[in-house]
Amino acid sequence: MAILLNADTRILVQGMTGWAGTHHTTQMMEYGSRVVAGVRPGKGGRSHLNLPVFDGVRAAKEATGADASIVFVPPASAGAAMLEAIEAEIPLVVAVTERVPVLDMVRVREALKGSRTTLVGANSQGVLSPGLSKLGVMATGGERPGVVGVASRSASLTSEVVAQITAAGLGQSTTVGVGGDPVHGLSMRECLELFLADPDTRGVVLIGEIGGTEEQEVAEFVAGAKPSKPIVALIVGAHAPAERRMGHAGALALNGAAAAAAKTRALEKAGVRVAPSADLVGRTIADALARTH
């Protein structure tokens, strides 16, 4: 079992015919993901990678029964692509596109209210349920089916932590990149709640960083809900120079050390174990899981 994404999830690819869409669709299909169609306005009726291409999401959904979509559309029209998927009531939408204008994401957030869609991203590496399906652009090979849920704001660090979890003799139920942009869909707290409700996830790893308030939101939730599953967090950026944009627009903090310390304090107070260093996350979750037995 996994969250969000299973072996039978039927996937649409928005922007499938471009370079990135073609490359990553091929990779997803090689992984075993059930990709059913592509969407590319103006190219409806053709086929690409032996899959049908539709002009719009709604038509593609009606013809194929798709229940998930991944967006590879360039920044200028990525917001519109997400809105189209939300209007077509696709249950799960992953947006990979980086550098989407922030007001476009605000419009998307307005459309998500009361909708039937869970949006992951934008600027997300996607969702991976090891051994079942890949809906994203992440590297594979380091993962293994297992019991740890991973939610992260950073792609390359996720690959790293996933490899550590596997090396510690555990595997992952699902890994989710919530996205590196300040305004995005699924929050880390919402993702944590999905993992806590999933019977096959026994522990959760959250990869956070300075900037924003997602980790504080997690801490408040954990302090109130007091979940029995162990939760391990990593906060990077303690030594980031002050007042500089550090890659992710989301990682804006006046003072890296103070921001990281405040997040660490809030999480620890709520009962979350904070890994002492980025290379020790696998070991920390393995210890925490061993202690719950």
Added chain:
Amino acid sequence: MRLHEFQAKRLLADYGLTAPRGAVAVTPAEAESVARDLGVAPLAVKAQIQAGARGAAGGVRMAHGPSMVRSAAEALLGQKLATAQTDGRGLTVRRVYVEEAVRAERTLYLALLVDHELGALTLLAASPGGEDIEARERAGTLTRERLALSVSAEPDEAEIVALLGRVGLEGEPARKVAALVKGLRRAFVELDASLIEINPLAVTAEGDVLALDVKMTLDDNALFRHGDLASLRDEDEADRERLSAHRDQLNFVQLDGDIGLVSNGAGLGLATLDMVTAAGGRAANFMDIRTTATSLDIAHGFALLLDNPAIRTLLVNVHGGGMQSCDTIAEGLGVALRRSGRKLPVVARLAGLNAEFARSRFANFGCAVMEEPDMGAAARRAVAVAAGRA
């Protein structure tokens, strides 16, 4: 992209913003002539740098008459101005804005921004305005009232008036400010701003509402929609690394240590920086390589790194991903090292996609690489090498 005060006032005038009369000057003579044209006294001579807290730092001078304006401009132009919001070196003043000084009966703080937590456009208001607003908020003597505004629908004027009532503004001035807020919201959405901050906003005894200072930032990710606005970028003020890196698909920030860091992705980059610092080392940079960067983009980025004579060791911590494999980065680094002619010890930790190819790339470029199996060990080794202990 940050705008100067004079640029923001000019842009927002089309959306109903009223400000004291004024004009920009690049020489003391020009400032004097602006003062003569304005024909009133007193005047404010304001350094145009893209940072706040200018008043407390001496960047705003009051002047009576054209000759005083000229000497105030002489004192500011060409000088570095360091404020609480710049680094210690400050920013060079290349322009001054000369404007009519206004006697405010009361002042407000007004801002529109995207609240990241709510994912919504948000109006903030407080009273009185002033440079020390954050300090007063920290001290608990002031709260900024908030109101979420839709980006797709006109705001409800009554809600804005109610918000202004909570900061003590009522009657005709409140209605004028509410109308201004509606104009600013339209400007924010049409121009793809990420911040519009008016502080202070003055209400005069005559009931006029005037913006004394405006800070405005445009969303870099939306500049493709605004070709006309991109030309407002002040290249003088953005530092060389950030501009150059922006063009080359990576974020590069110069730091003052001796270990050059190379990693892919912002998260892994920050983690590497943390581990190096925890091991007692000092990083020379932060670098986040975008997943769409080619090996040539990367080589260009590394040239920035290798330009820095303080660097004694390179630490490569790469987890090859679905979009960018290890060998692309190794190739870029190899090219840059060869071009620079520098021989630097390289400590590497290569994992994920194409780690094996990366090793052979390094070998082809004649890079002797000290490889470590995990990133903690690699960080400690790089620190030891830089310190001459390994």
